[in-house]
Amino acid sequence: MASAPVFATKIVTRNEELFADEVVSVVAPGQEGYFGVKANHAPFMVALGIGELRVTTPDSQTHYFAIAGGVAEVQDNVLMVLADTG
Template identity: 45%
Template structure:
């Protein structure tokens, strides 16, 4: 079984999410990408779109209006210009 990824989603107003997840898919400016535990480090800008957070079979979706994604050995942090959770 794959390990968990620490993920944080932050907007200027507040932190929307912080915790351990299975996978995160995000809308990169140069193409959509997915991040799992132990992903190679990188940083990229984000375009408007949806961030999908997969955890234990559940999927939570957030709409973002651009920002930055930073993948480090500690996990993934998304600093979004604007973000809100999409109701299921």
């Protein structure tokens, strides 16, 4: 069985790096509602809202991060999240 395509994801706050690895998917709270990102997503930038950011890795592990806003950008198969955590 073929493995799911992956993309690089980095989640940082102004004080620390929370996560940096290859992932299968990310679901995040935008200001207009939740959105998902998978490999080869079209480039975009979005303001984040308050909620739970969910990251799924190739080994089917799910990581959860509580955020209070921020910005996310997808470019060249890389997701960069600059998050406020409260």
